[in-house]
Amino acid sequence: MNLAQALFMGLLQGASELFPVSSLGHAVIVPSILHWSFKQSDPSFVPFLVLLHLGTATALLILYREQWIAIIRGFFGAAIRGQIRNDSERLAMLLLVGTIPAAVLGVFLESRIKSFFASPYVAAVFLIVNGLLMLGFELLRRRAERGASRAEQESHFAEAERISFRAAAIVGACQALAFMPGISRSGVTIGGGLVAGLRHQEAARFSFLLATPVILGAGLIEVPELLKSGIPLGEYVAAAVLSGFAAYASARFLLRYFRSGRLDPYGFYCVAAGLVSLALLEFGL
């Protein structure tokens, strides 16, 4: 992988990680469509992805720095006291409950699932499935909505701190679906949040907060491997920085978009992108 390819992949990963369109699916499909020669089975590809994810996680930590300070304080306060007294403490415990299923499934299943499904054809099919899931989540949501204007419709739904612990665990477990390239982690968690009764913007906030410990933890554990694998660290770090900037910008955009926006456009995009990708892969255009 040359510098230009690394930077492009950094930009793609950072931009698509938080959008509900599957970064992994795009990372599998796009190089194949562009006929790039680097192999994703190459030993240096995993450290590369790890660095890109660290860039994304850093962007999310910066974006939510004040909330994370309150969440960490809230976690220790509630854990030591054995009682939840405020919203930050409740959110900290919800994130713990939501992170555990994803972490368990990630450690035991992620590499097996990813290697099993790591084909651009399969990723394209799952991208279509992801699009249909987004459209399905919105269909379910519309049935529960009341009111004429979007603001009125959203006002009947809750903030992230009000989600139930059972719903947090289910939304967290949904993250495991994203081990299949083409299924979006943020898409299924935002969709899960919507079904659990959160406002769109709050579902996105909960999704981003939920993703941070998993992405950061998985990345930090792999850091020692980065230092001994003899990879072109300078190029990869530049790509990770670019990924971080792209993730920060996309998170800001999405939080603004979901004040009144829906998942529908991303659902239609995923269905169209999956179909076009299948055609391009099949006919080698």
Place this chain on the structure above:
Amino acid sequence: MGLGVLGVVFVVIAALYAVGVLQILTSSDAGPHYKHAVLFAVLAVASFVGANFARPKTVA
């Protein structure tokens, strides 16, 4: 009580993965598995937190 015991079990499993004694459900058959060890350490913390929440509280 039950969650506290579970926490201790998770600490032991985390230690066994960290020193490379435990190789169950791992991608390689040798060496330490830090990812698994960290996971069980997190599960241990969650269990202890759960145990503290379940502990009967004295009314002030």
